[in-house]
Amino acid sequence: MSATPAHRVSTGERINDQEPAGRLQRELGARRIRLTRQRRVVLQVMESALRHMDAEEILEQAHKIDPDITRVTVYRTLDLLKRHGLIDELDLLHLRGHRHYYESHGPRDHIHVACVRCGKVREVESELYEQLKQQISRDCGIEISVARTEIGGLCADCRAKA
Amino acid sequence: MSATPAHRVSTGERINDQEPAGRLQRELGARRIRLTRQRRVVLQVMESALRHMDAEEILEQAHKIDPDITRVTVYRTLDLLKRHGLIDELDLLHLRGHRHYYESHGPRDHIHVACVRCGKVREVESELYEQLKQQISRDCGIEISVARTEIGGLCADCRAKA
DNA sequence: ATAGATGCAAATATTTTGCCGCCAG
DNA sequence: CTGGCGGCAAAATATTTGCATCTAT
Secondary structure (H helix, E strand, O other): OOOOOOEEEEOOOOOOOOOOOOHHHHHHHHOOOOOOHHHHHHHHHHHOOOOOEEHHHHHHHHHHHOOOOOHHHHHHHHHHHHHOOOEEEEOHHHOOOOOOEEEEOOOOOOEEEEEOOOOOEEEEEEHHHHHHHHHHHHHHOOEEEEEEEEEEEEOHHHHHHO | OOOOOOEEEEOOOOOOOOOOOOHHHHHHHHOOOOOOHHHHHHHHHHHOOOOOEEHHHHHHHHHHHOOOOOHHHHHHHHHHHHHOOOEEEEOHHHOOOOOOEEEEOOOOOOEEEEEOOOOOEEEEEEHHHHHHHHHHHHHHOOEEEEEEEEEEEEOHHHHHHO
C-alpha cells in the first residue's frame, strides 16, 4: 500500500467539513418548500452539528436558539429532510439503545466505524466503497438512492486497555 | 467484466441456505448456555426462517409451535443471540417503519439491497466487500466484530412500471 | 440445590397522529 | 388569502424491567 491511501479517514469530530453554510436552507428554498422560523432553527442545528445527534439532542440544541420549538416539529422536520435525501438516519448498530442519529448528507457516502466498547465513531470514505456500490447497482439492476454502512469492533485504544 | 462475477447474489427467499440444521442450538450448547424449552422454540424459528422477521413475526411463528411463549422471552432470546453474535439485527433502512429484523448470522457477511418502492430485499455477497472491511480494519486499527450494509434504491421492475 | 430463566404487568423509550389555530408566500 | 405548518395532547409502536416463580443442569 502507498503512503497516500485511496480513501480518507476523518475523526467524526466535525461532520460538516467544507460544507457551505446554509446548504440545507438553500436546498429547501430551491424546492419551493416553506422556510418557517422553526425549520430554520432545526436546519441551523443540523448544519452546525459537531457530531451525530439523536432527536432529543437536536431538540435540546434547538431550544438554545428558540425555546418554543417542540419535539414534534423536530421529528416532522427531520422527516422532511430525510424524504428529500438531505440528511441520513443512522442507528450506529444500536450501540447505545434504539435511538436514531441524524447527520447532514454530504456530497459522498461514508462508512461509520464505531467502537463497541467506548462508542467512538469515525467516518471513512473509500474508493473501494464507491466501486462496491457500482458493482451492486449493476448486478442487481438497482438505481441506488441510499447507502448505509456501519461497522463495529474494538478500537486500538480499547484493545490496549483490555 | 467476466461472465462469472466474483460475488454471489441470492434472492433472499431462503436465508439459511447450506446452513446445517440446529446450528444455533449447537452454538449455545457449546457455550454452556441453558437450552430451555422456550429457547429451543425461538432458535428453531430463527433457523427455519424463510425471510427476515421482526420480533412480532418471530413471536407468531413461535406460537405455532408453543402457544405459551411470551413476547418478553422472544426479546430476551433475541438479545442473547445478538450478544453472542449468532444473529444480526437490521432495520432495512426503515423502509417499513422502525421495527427491527433479525436473521441468523451466516458464515460470511452480506449486503442487504432493498427496493424503496416494492420493499423486496436481496442479499449480496461480494469479494469487494471483504476487501473493504479489511481496508477499514487496517486503517482504523479496529478489530471488526459486526458489519452491516444496507442499500436502497429503485429496482428494475419498479423502474419499468413507473 | 441453585443459578439462571420465564411470565406477568407495568414502565420506558421513541415516534406518530388528529385536530385546530396560525403564518409564509 | 389560503394551504401548508406548528402546537398540544394523546395514541401508537417497540422494547425493557422488577419481581415472584419455576427449571435445566
